[in-house]
Amino acid sequence: MLKDDTTAPSGVNSSIPVIDFSLFNSNPAECARQVLEASQNIGFFYLKNHGVPQDLIEEMFDASKSFFSQPVKVKAQRMIGPDNVGYSPMKSETLDPEHQKVGDLKEAFNLRKYSIDEETSAGYFSKGDKEIQYKVGQFFKGLNELSSKVMECFAIGLQVPESAGGRHYFEKCHVWEEDSGTTLRFLHYPSQPGDPNTPLAGSHTDYGSITLLMQKDIAGLEVQASRTHKDVPWVPAPVIPNTILVNIADHLQMWTNGLLKSTMHRVMYNPQQQKNSRYSIACFMHANNDMKLDPIPTPLITQEMRAEAVEFEEARHLNAGEYLTWRLNRSYNYDQPLEES
Numbered sequence: 001m002l003k004d005d006t007t008a009p010s011g012v013n014s015s016i017p018v019i020d021f022s023l024f025n026s027n028p029a030e031c032a033r034q035v036l037e038a039s040q041n042i043g044f045f046y047l048k049n050h051g052v053p054q055d056l057i058e059e060m061f062d063a064s065k066s067f068f069s070q071p072v073k074v075k076a077q078r079m080i081g082p083d084n085v086g087y088s089p090m091k092s093e094t095l096d097p098e099h100q101k102v103g104d105l106k107e108a109f110n111l112r113k114y115s116i117d118e119e120t121s122a123g124y125f126s127k128g129d130k131e132i133q134y135k136v137g138q139f140f141k142g143l144n145e146l147s148s149k150v151m152e153c154f155a156i157g158l159q160v161p162e163s164a165g166g167r168h169y170f171e172k173c174h175v176w177e178e179d180s181g182t183t184l185r186f187l188h189y190p191s192q193p194g195d196p197n198t199p200l201a202g203s204h205t206d207y208g209s210i211t212l213l214m215q216k217d218i219a220g221l222e223v224q225a226s227r228t229h230k231d232v233p234w235v236p237a238p239v240i241p242n243t244i245l246v247n248i249a250d251h252l253q254m255w256t257n258g259l260l261k262s263t264m265h266r267v268m269y270n271p272q273q274q275k276n277s278r279y280s281i282a283c284f285m286h287a288n289n290d291m292k293l294d295p296i297p298t299p300l301i302t303q304e305m306r307a308e309a310v311e312f313e314e315a316r317h318l319n320a321g322e323y324l325t326w327r328l329n330r331s332y333n334y335d336q337p338l339e340e341s
């Protein structure tokens with residue numbers, strides 16, 4: 001267990017557990033119990049023995065470094081737009097528009113499921129290398145499979161009735177072949193002068209079902225232990241080799257009336273970035289565009305719990321695809337002038 005060195009309000013468990021995901025095969029009920037416990041508390045958990053080959057993850061970080069090392073004009077050949085695919089330059093995204101004066105000090109390249117075979121998107125990212133492009137596709141599908149298993153844990157833990165699909169409840173909400181906002185995102189926080197109080201990515205929640213995050217070498221991610229206690233301290237989410245960090249995102253918070261926590265997080269400046277760039281890879285899993293965000297069938301959630309998810313009330317009537325568009329419009333400036341990173 002990782003413990004933070006600060007005190008959270010009573011009732012808020014602020015540790016980020018490491019769960020051995022080989023339990024999913026040997027003891028799914030226990031695996032589901034651990035996943036659900038973390039998701040009801042801090043909303044983040046690390047998975048070890050997650051089944052995504054580590055050498056493939058390393059190759060993806062190498063491909064990412066190679067892509068971002070190019071001049072900005074080359075990277076900008078496939079610019080991001082409302083389709084959420086392509087290159088997002090420094091400062092073009094502002095994850096916390098209420099508090100940030102400048103946009104996030106990061107650049108990113110996004111792929112959607114349909115774009116992994118396209119020359120104009122994955123082809124640019126892999127710099128025309130077909131083998132890397134193929135591996136990016138395999139990697140994306142591997143993360144999708146892992147996500148399906150994590151979702152199965154939610155359905156088991158939430159005791160979804162057999163009549164509603166039981167442990168397979170979330171499968172029909174996340175069909176690979178269906179249109180969805182699911183996005184694979186390569187992130188680069190360039191080496192730069194800064195101070196430890198500077199957010200490189202503003203505080204935010206993620207917009208989909210869950211996010212799978214891989215960090216490399218340089219820490220910086222911080223997590224707020226509670227949605228409902230606004231003053232709780234930020235807890236570091238360090239790099240733990242050979243793990244994938246999972247967090248609950250907004251769909252699951254809405255589906256469970258706040259029983260599962262879509263936790264605030266941010267990326268802060270790390271003094272190691274005077275000399276080194278920080279890289280991370282995030283896979284944002286989203287429900288099929290036409291899925292509603294209404295509470296799901298489980299005996300564990302009640303109407304009284306709606307207060308926990310109240311900040312999303314204005315989005316309750318949206319489906320998953322509309323919700324993504326609503327959130328992206330709040331955080332993106334697609335006309336941000338390009339600057340060299």
Ligand SMILES: O=C(O)CCC(=O)C(=O)O
Binds near residue numbers: 206
């Ligand atoms: O780079 C990271 O470690 C986290 C990024 C993140 O939270 C996001 O892009 O939503």
Ligand SMILES: [Fe+2]
Binds near residue numbers: 206211
């Ligand atoms: Fe995030």
